[in-house]
Amino acid sequence: xxxxxxxxxxxxxxxxxxxxxxxxxxxxxxxxxxxxxxxxxxxxxxxxxxxxxxxxxxxxxxxxxxxxxxxxxxxxxxxxxxxxxxxxxxxxxxxxxxxxxxxxxxxxxxxxxxxxxxxxxxxxxxxx
Ligand code: THU
Numbered sequence: 333x334x335x336x337x338x339x340x341x342x343x344x345x346x347x348x349x350x351x352x353x354x355x356x357x358x359x360x361x362x363x364x365x366x367x368x369x370x371x372x373x374x375x376x377x378x379x380x381x382x383x384x385x386x387x388x389x390x391x392x393x394x395x396x397x398x399x400x401x402x403x404x405x406x407x408x409x410x411x412x413x414x415x416x417x418x419x420x421x422x423x424x425x426x427x428x429x430x431x432x433x434x435x436x437x438x439x440x441x442x443x444x445x446x447x448x449x450x451x452x453x454x455x456x457x458x459x460x
Pocket of ligand 1: 345348350351352367368369370377378379380381401409410411412
């Protein structure tokens with residue numbers, strides 16, 4: 333949670349001004365963090381969770397224990413649908429911890445399965 337709160341300071345959020353930090357803990361004990369990056373073409377914005385996940389994946393990491401997410405929001409920020417999809421594919425067993433960056437000790441924990449039940453995780457093979 334501390335790494336997520338620290339990463340939040342590096343958010344690039346000139347449009348929403350809503351800064352989010354995320355940190356992924358690997359089974360080997362390494363932490364990969366990220367923050368949201370916004371675009372003038374709003375839809376291109378990338379959430380903190382995906383930035384952290386993409387950093388970890390492209391560093392060769394595949395086994396994750398937990399994802400921490402922090403923002404200045406009571407109860408903490410819940411990952412969006414797009415991030416839930418990627419977590420279901422690449423970090424299905426990670427615990428998801430969310431907290432208000434002003435109260436990091438109050439953590440809510442979720443499983444990826446409960447955040448995205450019945451996820452689409454495999455492309456079917458077509459024979460035609
Ligand atoms: N955002 C995240 O980075 N993670 C979340 O869990 C919720 C939303 C970002 C995207 C956008 O830059 C800003 O918060 C407002 O939606």
